[in-house]
Amino acid sequence: MGLMEKIFALLEPAHWGVHPDDKKRPAADAPVRRLPLPERLYVPLQQHIGAAARPIVLTGQKVKKGELIAEAQGATSAAIHAPTSGKVVAVGDVTAPHPSGLPVAAITIEADGEEAWIDAAPAQDPFSLSPEEIAKQVAAAGIVGLGGATFPSALKLGLAKKAKIHTLIINGGECEPYLSCDDRLMRDASPEIVAGIRLMLIATGAQRALVGIEDNKPEAIAAMREAVRPRREIEVKPVPARYPMGSEKHLFSTLMGQEVPADGRTTDLGALVHNVGTAHAVYQALGKGRPLVERLVTVNGGAVAFPGNLLVPIGALVEDVLAFAGLKETPARLVMGGPMMGSLLPHARVPIIKGSSGILALTAQEAGIAPAGPCIRCSSCVRACPIGLLPLEMAARIAAGALSAAVDYGLKDCIACGCCAYVCPSRIPLVQYFNHAKGELAAQARAQLRNEAAKRLAAARAERLEREAKEKAEAAARRKAERMAQKAAEAAAAAAKQAEEVA
Amino acid sequence: MIAAILSLTLLGLVLGFGLGFAARKFHVETDAKVAEIEALMPGSNCGQCGFPGCAGAAAAIADGSAPPTICPPGGKALVEAIAKLLGLSVDTSALADEGPKIAVVQEEICIGCCRCLKECPTDAIIGAAKQIHSVLREACTGCAKCVARCPTEALRMEPVPVTLQHWVWPKPERGAPAWA
Amino acid sequence: MSAGLATTVPLASPHAHAGSSVSWVMAKVMLALTPATLYGFWLYGWPAVHLWWITIAAALLGEAFCLRLMRRPLRPALFDGSAALTGWLLALSLPPWAPAWLGVLGGLFATIVAKQLFGGLGQNLFNPAMVARVALLVSFPVAMTQWIAPVPLGSAGAPDFAEGLRITLAGAPSLDAIASASLLGHAKTELSRGVDLLQANLPALSFVGERAGSLGETSALLLLLGGIALILMRIITWHIPAAMLVGLALPALIAHALDPARHLSAATHLLSGAAMLGAFFIATDYVTSPNTRLGQLIFGLGCGLLTWLIRSYGGYPEGVAFAVLLMNAATPAIDRLIRPRIYGRDLKGRPLEIPEA
Numbered sequence A: 001m002g003l004m005e006k007i008f009a010l011l012e013p014a015h016w017g018v019h020p021d022d023k024k025r026p027a028a029d030a031p032v033r034r035l036p037l038p039e040r041l042y043v044p045l046q047q048h049i050g051a052a053a054r055p056i057v058l059t060g061q062k063v064k065k066g067e068l069i070a071e072a073q074g075a076t077s078a079a080i081h082a083p084t085s086g087k088v089v090a091v092g093d094v095t096a097p098h099p100s101g102l103p104v105a106a107i108t109i110e111a112d113g114e115e116a117w118i119d120a121a122p123a124q125d126p127f128s129l130s131p132e133e134i135a136k137q138v139a140a141a142g143i144v145g146l147g148g149a150t151f152p153s154a155l156k157l158g159l160a161k162k163a164k165i166h167t168l169i170i171n172g173g174e175c176e177p178y179l180s181c182d183d184r185l186m187r188d189a190s191p192e193i194v195a196g197i198r199l200m201l202i203a204t205g206a207q208r209a210l211v212g213i214e215d216n217k218p219e220a221i222a223a224m225r226e227a228v229r230p231r232r233e234i235e236v237k238p239v240p241a242r243y244p245m246g247s248e249k250h251l252f253s254t255l256m257g258q259e260v261p262a263d264g265r266t267t268d269l270g271a272l273v274h275n276v277g278t279a280h281a282v283y284q285a286l287g288k289g290r291p292l293v294e295r296l297v298t299v300n301g302g303a304v305a306f307p308g309n310l311l312v313p314i315g316a317l318v319e320d321v322l323a324f325a326g327l328k329e330t331p332a333r334l335v336m337g338g339p340m341m342g343s344l345l346p347h348a349r350v351p352i353i354k355g356s357s358g359i360l361a362l363t364a365q366e367a368g369i370a371p372a373g374p375c376i377r378c379s380s381c382v383r384a385c386p387i388g389l390l391p392l393e394m395a396a397r398i399a400a401g402a403l404s405a406a407v408d409y410g411l412k413d414c415i416a417c418g419c420c421a422y423v424c425p426s427r428i429p430l431v432q433y434f435n436h437a438k439g440e441l442a443a444q445a446r447a448q449l450r451n452e453a454a455k456r457l458a459a460a461r462a463e464r465l466e467r468e469a470k471e472k473a474e475a476a477a478r479r480k481a482e483r484m485a486q487k488a489a490e491a492a493a494a495a496a497k498q499a500e501e502v503a
Numbered sequence B: 001m002i003a004a005i006l007s008l009t010l011l012g013l014v015l016g017f018g019l020g021f022a023a024r025k026f027h028v029e030t031d032a033k034v035a036e037i038e039a040l041m042p043g044s045n046c047g048q049c050g051f052p053g054c055a056g057a058a059a060a061i062a063d064g065s066a067p068p069t070i071c072p073p074g075g076k077a078l079v080e081a082i083a084k085l086l087g088l089s090v091d092t093s094a095l096a097d098e099g100p101k102i103a104v105v106q107e108e109i110c111i112g113c114c115r116c117l118k119e120c121p122t123d124a125i126i127g128a129a130k131q132i133h134s135v136l137r138e139a140c141t142g143c144a145k146c147v148a149r150c151p152t153e154a155l156r157m158e159p160v161p162v163t164l165q166h167w168v169w170p171k172p173e174r175g176a177p178a179w180a
Numbered sequence C: 001m002s003a004g005l006a007t008t009v010p011l012a013s014p015h016a017h018a019g020s021s022v023s024w025v026m027a028k029v030m031l032a033l034t035p036a037t038l039y040g041f042w043l044y045g046w047p048a049v050h051l052w053w054i055t056i057a058a059a060l061l062g063e064a065f066c067l068r069l070m071r072r073p074l075r076p077a078l079f080d081g082s083a084a085l086t087g088w089l090l091a092l093s094l095p096p097w098a099p100a101w102l103g104v105l106g107g108l109f110a111t112i113v114a115k116q117l118f119g120g121l122g123q124n125l126f127n128p129a130m131v132a133r134v135a136l137l138v139s140f141p142v143a144m145t146q147w148i149a150p151v152p153l154g155s156a157g158a159p160d161f162a163e164g165l166r167i168t169l170a171g172a173p174s175l176d177a178i179a180s181a182s183l184l185g186h187a188k189t190e191l192s193r194g195v196d197l198l199q200a201n202l203p204a205l206s207f208v209g210e211r212a213g214s215l216g217e218t219s220a221l222l223l224l225l226g227g228i229a230l231i232l233m234r235i236i237t238w239h240i241p242a243a244m245l246v247g248l249a250l251p252a253l254i255a256h257a258l259d260p261a262r263h264l265s266a267a268t269h270l271l272s273g274a275a276m277l278g279a280f281f282i283a284t285d286y287v288t289s290p291n292t293r294l295g296q297l298i299f300g301l302g303c304g305l306l307t308w309l310i311r312s313y314g315g316y317p318e319g320v321a322f323a324v325l326l327m328n329a330a331t332p333a334i335d336r337l338i339r340p341r342i343y344g345r346d347l348k349g350r351p352l353e354i355p356e357a
């Protein structure tokens, strides 16, 4: 650390993030309820980062609960299973749970109400499996990161194994306000989570696991401590409640006292971060033969009559969930995920997917809806940014269309956590500026690639035309030569004949 | 008073000479610039810009007689790249970019005449005589040259559909309240 | 109660807010200014009250005029409180019995020229109140330095409401009778006459603020309390005020120790003129000060140092306004040069090294 760095460290203590009102209770304290099985489930083929899964069922086909209905396609993809038993009635588009309101391909299943499982044959003792076998079964169960990132988990386990990590970090931060599904899971199913952690330890070859839990969840900390007591290699670590503690980088830094380099990952520093929900799903799959077909979803927000955590089959509509939890008033905003990073839903007829941690029906007052004003350069956003960016400068550049200038200010390091927009007194939609710019840059990169491909094609065509012209010319020349030769031969023959006749 | 006028005049002269000198000294060979711009362009010589080919457009952009925004297939990415090269600042957000388009063959009308196929600068159309032709999505640059050649108007330019993966967040409106 | 709402435009997260707003921020600053202002009213009587509201009204008028001219909606900009605050701060920096036209001119100048011509709230390079103050000082040096001795409300000879209005609108009939010099002005005059400070009969220092001076600048105590309240309310951070006071006190301390005959003491510097108002309320103006903590420290130190330099060696007895304006001009450069360190990168923005496994 240079002198300047030291001065900076003194001036800018680890002072990142914000402390939003967590609003987790009373929802977190209410016992888990099971959503009554809806008549139809709409299971999107793309619920993860990577390529969409490929459907392997036909319309009219009967499926059992837990049956594979779409298989992973390519290296980064995830399998999808039937969330209930019934009949496939359609394979087609439904509205995606995404702010754009664009369609996504989905398999629609009409439930027969029997909830008949496939014959699940769990491995006799999952703890005796090899790391590769664990990863394979995790992939087969369609498990993706349940914290919201939805990255295929098996892939992550494999990468970590290759990177020879020493520490597995289990993310029980759940720093988003309103959400309590991880909290609930830790309180109710801590033995299963610990079993999942042990399986992940085997799969990654890590020596120890740290479970980071924000200190605003004392019950979860107690339950997890109890469950890990017999296991020396797993340790529960309470961390201060501060948003975005659940961000991979920040939880890592808090637990390990190191920063993740900007162009690296936590695995470069010997640690892999997985969500508690993922650990639970891993045990469900390997210990009980249950693929990922349902999850805990927090239903919360000022407009919800009975907030709490629901066990929801994948593919149930948000509408069904809200109908069960009850609405006190028409919400001003429907959000999937937490309020800080969740996505605004275009309407309630969109399905719950593997990454849906919560459904929030927010009132206008809760959502902080107010007109945006000019930036007063108050630098609240600068103080709040957990990454150390200058949100006001980036947004000003993007507003002026100077995307590359925004990149110079660190746009690509922005994790879209929303701290800046959360504190901005002028209510400037800063994150939307950043989202827009990131999307625009990605689109430009794609266009650039396309442009280069077009250029190659054009060059290939020019070459082809030239070659064809040359071939044509050559062929013509050859024919001409042949004709000449023939003529000459004929002439010679004629001359010979004449000579013969003369003779 | 006179001193002031004199000194100002002198200052003006010195600065003027300085600027003139700088312009000469830092003058960049246009040819080099033309080549650099041309290297950025799609190179399909589609002619949508109104110049006979990409080289002509590049020359016009370099000498300033055409804006860096004249190339439709290049899109915003190209504008940004050229602006960066020439040190211009162009507000790409103001560009009326209704999104890329590609040619699509309406199969009922295609008579398999092979005319479009010969026209395509990137060989994006496949087909043979008396066979229905079709356009390779990935290879079509959207130059629309084929459309004019088709005797039955079977070719149409259609916007590339927006998908979840390619959707871009809209830019917040400035000044106006971001949400009503 | 249906969930059948349809949001037509996609809006990005977050879908929650800490609850602050521009008008809230401005209101809190005004609240923090109130004790010092009320004290000024009490100290200088009704003319000060009238000058205060007239200046604010003029600032609002200037803002409204520009908005109308640009066909922008009036309400949001007028009610965010920023123009009123500008007028308020300007009023506090005027001589308490200054004629109304001075306040009107200053108020209009502040919002029209120093704020709206630059593009409105958030776009101005210089602090509007200080631009107006300097413009007035340069154009009307006499009117801007007509200090009076305190005539507290209720004391003998204090003008009543109507008389106060007359004084503000038409000028005081016999200002000379009650005129008094500010400490800094007095010191400068004496020094320029060749009288050294040890002999000069300087007015007594007052922490509470019973002295001749601008309308709202005299009470160091109340301004300090207001400033601390602002820090506690998290409207400002300690960086700029602390750095500015240090930047002013440190050179004063050294110079006074070396040559007490020519240099005022640090305490005098801190307690007189616009030092306190400047440190807590003027230099901390969001728009015209740097964004990073280190940048703010540099900015504050610069303000303090320049103030001391101008007071000690410049042509004017008071230098806070000039110092702040000069540092305002340096703010864009400070902001460009000093950026926070980004997570996972070093100070220069290069990614941290990935350790070899």
Ligand code: SF4
Pocket: A384, A385, A386, A387, A388, A389, A390, A391, A413, A414, A415, A416, A417, A418, A419, A420, A421, A430, A431, A434
């Ligand atoms: S959204 Fe980006 S810029 Fe804003 S606080 Fe988070 S990381 Fe920083």
Ligand code: SF4
Pocket: A374, A375, A376, A377, A378, A379, A380, A381, A382, A391, A392, A420, A423, A424, A425, A426, A427, A428, A430
């Ligand atoms: S918080 Fe908002 S108003 Fe304040 S500096 Fe950042 S963008 Fe500007």
